[in-house]
Amino acid sequence: MSPLKISWKSIWSKPLSSALNIMLIAFGTGILTILLLASKQISDKLENNSKDIDLVVGAKGSPLQLILSSIYYIDFPTGNIPLKEAEELARSPFVKKAVPLALGDNYNGVRIVGTDSNFVGIYKLKVKEGKFWQIDFETTIGTSVAENLKLKIGDTFYGAHGLAGSTDVHKTHAYKVSGILAPQGNVTDNLILTNISSVWKMHDPEEEKEHNHRTDKNEAPEIENKEITSLLIQYRSPMSVVMFPRMVNESTNMQAASPAQESTRLFSLIGVGVDTLQWFAVLIMFIAAISVFVNLYNSLKERSYDLAIMRTLGASRGKLFLIVIAEGIMLTLAGTLIGIALGHFALQFIGGNQESSQARLSGFIFLGQEAYLFVAGLAIGIFAAIIPAVQAYRSNISKILSKN
């Protein structure tokens, strides 16, 4: 019978207090695991989605809101910008690629994005099935959209006005699924893509007709009065970073916002909450460590006679030390393991209940940093058990045995 088995049996002989200790450690580790996974995933998503986009130009308002709506598809857009002005910017020598976006409709909470083929290029999209949209009302949908809404190629659906909710349905035109994107691991998995004129036609078909009547003589009536939501821009050279945003902000009625800057700002805001929770989890872990210590220390008082008897049976001081410290480490390691598993399942559960599918978190992603949690568990076990173990090591068995 190895010392480890004796520790193991000793843990099982007092199930309630062992369970309490394991639970405390598990909660602490669980919270840390969730924080670790969530902040990693959020920062990854923030980065992934804005990887090749240097700037977003949209209507004046909050730059963060512009980024949230045009890069992450979370918030409402700031407003619309005239297509004419947007196209002027797109032709600027500072710009390598410009992608127009027209937002405004959704299908069952999934945003319908009117854009052009540059969008495919900037996000490096590929189709899994079918083809990219070509004519009006053809759509190419993200892989998660196909999965969650059970849409196949050839299916048709009606968009609803607004970014969520399906009360105001555009019954005049139906969208048709012409392609499904391969999984991209970013926000495009959760979008429905179509061309811009579909979005326009969807919105005011009657007004459009009137419009055409009135402006018969106008050479480019469509461009004249059309509006889009925003313009995603990729710079031609690093020089543009300095010149272009200032130019937009000062000489036009629009604003330019940098995804990198706003993401950093957003993440620093989230970071405050993460930090608070982190300290809370560390506090729980600390309480757990004290609880394991008290548990071992008290049980050592009861067990000092047992341990002395073990010495008389031939166990060395080292073995007693091992028995006590192994008990502490087993408790905390069990707690750590359960905590990590708990954290993963909890995050998966949270992700499943999230409303915004764009930022969905997954619990089934494993990170290298979780190894640190193991190390922390081990350290707490040693920290909690070292004093009782040293006491067991040092105990004067003659004194203990003659006390009886």
Next chain:
Amino acid sequence: MIALNAVSHNYQNGHKISFKDWQVNDGSQWLLLGASGSGKTTLLHILTGILKPQQGSVAINGTSIYNLSSKDLDQFRGRNIGIIFQRPHLIKSLTIKENLIMAQSFANLPTDLNRVKDVLTSLGIADKKNAYPSELSQGQLQRVSIARAVINKPTLLIADEPTSSLDDKNAAAVLKLLIDQSGINQATLIVATHDKRVKDAFTNTYELS
């Protein structure tokens, strides 16, 4: 077997106790007599390598035990000396069988389930091997503690007041078992007691004054 030479011990309160020299031959059975407080337990601890005396030497089977390192002494004790305490003190989280296996492994001996079974059978408690200590009576527990003391076939069996917490019937039974077991295992037996019920069974007596 045992040679006690000019041993004396100083208590923490300054009181000093000297023990007269003692030669114990192989296979003999001794009674260690003395009133409470006369140093019986101290002498037993010195004999079993638990308490190092300030002066004098103790040799068991020719080994001067206090010249051994702490670890070797523990090992020596585990293999050569079986100790039975006034109260059984088994490990509560382990079954009877596991308590005996633990004694084997602490002495660095291989697990021998046949030996466990034989010892428990010879003590009449084979049916309790999977029970936990809390499920046994005092008398049964004392038998288990005898089983634990003899499991490694020690050459020296030492019992400290083994009968004082037992009634007449159990005391007689335990005493008989001790003498029988020391015979079966060819172990030298020393029983320390102030229990008058025990005296008649022994011819050799070492008396503390």
